[in-house]
Amino acid sequence: MATDKDSAPEKLKLKTEVGLLGGVSLIAGVMIGSGIFMSPQYVLLYIGSPGASLLIWAASGVLAMLASLCYAELGTVIRKSGGEYIYILHTSGNLMAFIFAFTTNFVVRPTSMTAVALIFAQNVIAPFYDDCPPPNGAVKGLAALGLVVLTIVNCLNVRSSMAVTVFFTAIKVLAMVVIVIEGIVLLIQGNVSNSLIHSFEETKLSVKPIGIALYHCLWSYDGWNTLNYVTEEIKNPEVNLPRALMIAIPMVTILYLLVNVSYLVVMTPTEMISSSAVAVTWGNKVLGGWGWIMSVAAALSAFGSLNGSFFSGGRVCYVAAREGHMPDILAMAHMRRLTPSPALIFTTVISLIVLIPGDFQSIVNFFSFTAWFFYGVTFSGLLYLKIKKPELPRAITVPIIIPILVLLAAVFLVLAPIIDDPQIEYLYVTLFILSGMLLYIPFIHFKLFPGILDKLTVFLQLVLEVAPTDKNL
Template identity: 40%
Template sequence: MDTDNDSTTPDKVSPSNMELRQRTPEDGPETANPHVQMDTSKIALKKEIGLFSGTAFVVGTIIGSGIFITPQGVLRNTGSVGLCMVVWSTGALLSLLGSLTFTELTSITRTSGGEYAVLMKTFGPIPAFMYVWSTEIARNPASRAVQTLTFAEYLSSFLELCGSPEVPKKLIAICVIVVLAFTTSYSVKLSARIQVFFTAAKLIALIVIIIGGLVKIGQGTLSELPTGFDGSVTVISNVALSYYSIMFAYGGWNNVNFLIEEVKNPQRNGPLSSIIGVLIVGVVYILTNISYLAVMTRDEMYQSTAVAQTWGDRVLGPASWIIPICVMMSVYGSANGGMGTASRIQFAAARDGNWWEFLSFVSVKRYTPMPTIICHVLIAIFMVLQGTITSLINFLSFTSWVFYCACALCCIVLRFRIKDDPKRIKVPILIPVFFMLWCLFLVVAPIVDNPRVELLYAAAFVVGGLVVYFPLIHFNLKPKWFEKIEMYLQLLMEVAPSTYVDSY
């Protein structure tokens, strides 16, 4: 909201007019409230992410716990080494197609928020809100909870805590979430540097696994590799389910699009970060799986709950303690990138008036969306305490592909609706079309072949968001005391309404 620079009295602080402004000589003596008048003529997210750190966000967010826990599930669903490797390779292709599709979409929306911004621009506030509702109330906080609990599990294993107690694990997970919240809120640059460090660390860990496997192959240890396509499954739903596991491991291929307002030279660095990041991860994943399959038998893969730990026991021997440390670094880096990107969804929705207004405010000192980060963290901590989140992620995972399919459709629709945007980055139209059809297959195939009640629950949860949308967002019904709470929270966290800046 614009302020009147000729005013002789300080602005009244309220949730609707707390946009801070630069003082002028006409303002008179400085007031006792330093939060009202500061040198903040514009409050906006700062551009701190370059090509290197953007690529690190993509690679670091993708490589988390997935590559350490999903390979045995993929092998079981495909039935053969050959088909397993085909699915891992095409998973990288699917991620790359999605990344290119989102490159064009981001060049049109030119704002943070990822899928939300795309759905908002194409189909309006209701589908966009349904995405934010399903993602920010359930999927993303649950993902943070799972990541931090995985960190706690491996830390407990490393410290050899007796009896594997649950309470210390939950406390460790909560502490990790709080640390992540602090670093993400404190500085985008600090968060980016942390991402670069842990991305390098986890790549080094996977390189150790790759080199160890190649050494074993050089020594003549091939285990399951010579079996090729023997035993390949022919059931389509099994192949689709194998993609679910693989795309969980590849999850995060589009995360740099959530941070587009903070990317330097986004027309170049945005798409390049996504493409380079996905290609790096694809090569690493394929070579890592070759190493797993060269060292372990099929039965060992099936029975292992932590395939990387089993690999370490076979190859590293007494030095296998390195594996839990590597997994912890990998998971922490993924959680750091995920928290940084996911918090921008609520921020973008709130700035559009399609979520609670206070969540669109930015710290006047740190230029980070602190309220959304805190909201994200509180929900994640609640899920950690509940401890029953794995099933929630499983039955909500298909919603990701529903919204990816919808976004691919948005790319096609906007190609015809907006024809003369000079800043648009066009990709061949077959890319979003093929990506949309592939996503549609991943959504429909498991339902047709083996319908599950969990899918009905997930659909009901997404549609149930409308019960919240109409009274609280569309009609903006909220008690006056809630506005006072918003005002005091603004003063406490030193946040103010943000200014939208075209990223391109």
Template identity: 40%
Template sequence: MASSEYRPIGDGAALNKMLPTSNGTRVKKDHDDSMRLEPTIGLFSGVTINVGCVIGSGIFVSPKGVILNIGSVGGSLIIWTFSGFFSMLGALCFAELGLAIPKSGGMYAYIREAFGECIAFLYVWLALVILLPVTFAALGIIFGQYILEPALVAMNCTDVDLTGCTQILAIICVSLTTYINCRSVRLAARVQDVLTVVKVSALALIIIMGIVEMAKGNTQNFENAFEGTNLIGLGGALYSGLFSYAGWYSLNFIVEEIKDAPRNLPRAIIISVSIVTGIYVLANVAYFAVLTPEELIQSNAVAVTFGIKVLGKFALIMPIAVALSTLGSINGTLLTSSRLFFAGARDGILPKLIAMINVRYKTPLPALFFVSLLSLVYVFVKDVFQLINYFNFVTWTAAGMSVLGLLYLRWKRPEMEKPYKVNIALPIVFVISCFILVVLGAINAPMDTAIGVAITCTGVPVYFLLIKPPRLPRYMELCVAKFSSFFQKVFLVAPEKKYT
């Protein structure tokens, strides 16, 4: 059998015959008769997507990590402020990268451009197999826990084991956000708009109540604010603070889908990171206006504890707000991170099927489908949160390498067009800081880091055995071809190019 006989449907011709649907309607093509991701995200949606990806459950649930490590109220507020400025530093560098290399995929695209395919593949491999699916599973479990919280409190059944119910709600949460993202980029952006407004409103309520408490004279926690500062715990405090800002790079994953990107990408990044920094610092001020450092450290859900003390019978607003905030984080991160796998498949380091687009909705349905499917598997892992700890070094390693790539490309390819450019000092400081953060993290949790590095290295044999060779074994090509053909027919997906 010739190879052309079992190759996956790749030119869209066979799929074009299937365009009439079961209800007799016909898929509408682009005006230019092409299959591609469309720029549908404006400035406001860009801001809400970035804000929504950054603000998850962390600021509601566990800002105690900073105060636990640094030991003082004043030191804690400085860490939260510095973390915001540092995230802005990285975000500005990423704005230049996103416009100099205007490709979906974010950090993957930049690492590949500067350092080659193999290193970029290791990042994609880790993100696809473990990092992002585990993150979605963990967020889904948190969503389930806080959806159930009001019912448990109402029935006074706080000691009941509802693991099964939590897992079912996590599956519903991940499945719903996946459907929304498969259905329409515009719909996913609109959902993100609404959920971001909800979570910001909840944090605004916390801030307002904190201001009210301070106006009543409850400022005793701010007296001698730096007493007890523990500089030895500075590294751990920084890691906790910066972890809560993770996601400031999200817009770079979807740069091809941003309207007027040279104008809107830098603006959306600057506005969103500024908003998050202001909210985080003010929310922590509000927490300390109501809770002592000891109460904050003892609480596993700071916003809920805060609500019980100041909102009385309306305190159940807080667990609902945490659940909706988590839902928004899943939706926004799924919208952006799925483009990482889409871009990798388009470049040939993942199966080409993952780079296909639904012909009706113009969404990367296969990429969304596979990462969500893995997420549903991880929902049933007993210690999913421990898995996340193994990969704390990944974000800052990948971010540092991306910005190091910016410096390399400035030197190697000075002719590269750069619609937006930052002062050379910013990427230098950022790269050095990322290196320090990775070292501090390894010192703080050497075993977790070692396990994470070992798992990452499993991608090396996968790359040299399955990705780098120009052809796979015949039986594997046949299996891939048959599965791709089946998936294309069932889900109406085609390659990102013109079809007739």
């Protein structure tokens, strides 16, 4: 029988195609996406002042750096792909790992990818609609096309996906450098706005504004953990994983701070808050008739980030299936191309469904709340390994104070908005996460798989030309 893993004479393995350059490009490529071109106005809106918004951006960069150091240690202790899923599986057990896989594969990852796809589409179409917002149907149609195109690219082979990642990362870094240089030139010329002189006036210091501002800022930093999803595909991971993190995240943090300063040099806080896309507004004010270039840069940036999310996000689904927490077909790879095409196709289908009612701002709040809950569980797992299993070999070891600090930050990000301003949506999210237990007990714990699933697996194996991969590394 095609699904009997013992009958296969030789299991497939995904290729190790990601070197140091690819790793840096993958992290930076996912991080520098739609956020820096969209989120600054939301951060400023919620926190109230330019000075405080810059502090939020700096604090988020530090938090991302500390969190990535924790993941660097986890990635060299547990040398498997899957990111949070595989770490939670090894530290918190099957149930919590399944809940993470269920929530991530059906909601968190698709909603994140949908939000980036929507921003890609909005920036492509925006230049054709100067005086009015683009039609919602056109935006969603182009977003769907982008999702499908990237599915094909990532299903072809790992090398083509990495080439796309490196190319788009170079473009988006170049666009940010242009913004930074122009801002520095204007500062040297003495163009300092009142918003920078009186930078901390009207700062909002209550818990909810800080929490929501951090949500939107950390959305721009999302991707710091990308490389941990593809650990098995990294060349020499014990060296290249921490090195890539140490290069990519400080570079992105510095660029983000300088880009925000450039925005504030050119625009007043009111102009930033009222802008639908702050980078495009900056381009129109500074570049004049060439302002459309920033819209193109934002679109290409989002497209490149979406490609990186495809590359890493599909691996969570793939690894969860390989561990028995998703249908077997999703743990298979194409027999010639050696890509996890069933998992990638599944992720795309769910993303297209989420795209139908998609809304950017609600997606960001939902994503951040859920993501930082599971980050907190992962940091707890690292503390468990450091205290209970210090003998495990580690290529990198971080001081125990670092996971404690990021765990406290995760607890704040999850609880602060709820305590300060309880909303029914957070209850719905919590109930959805817990609903994973209702599926785990019958289908995973008691293995009550219907026979039709085996027949469907055989059919899809033949259609997609896929076979089981090797779980033992």
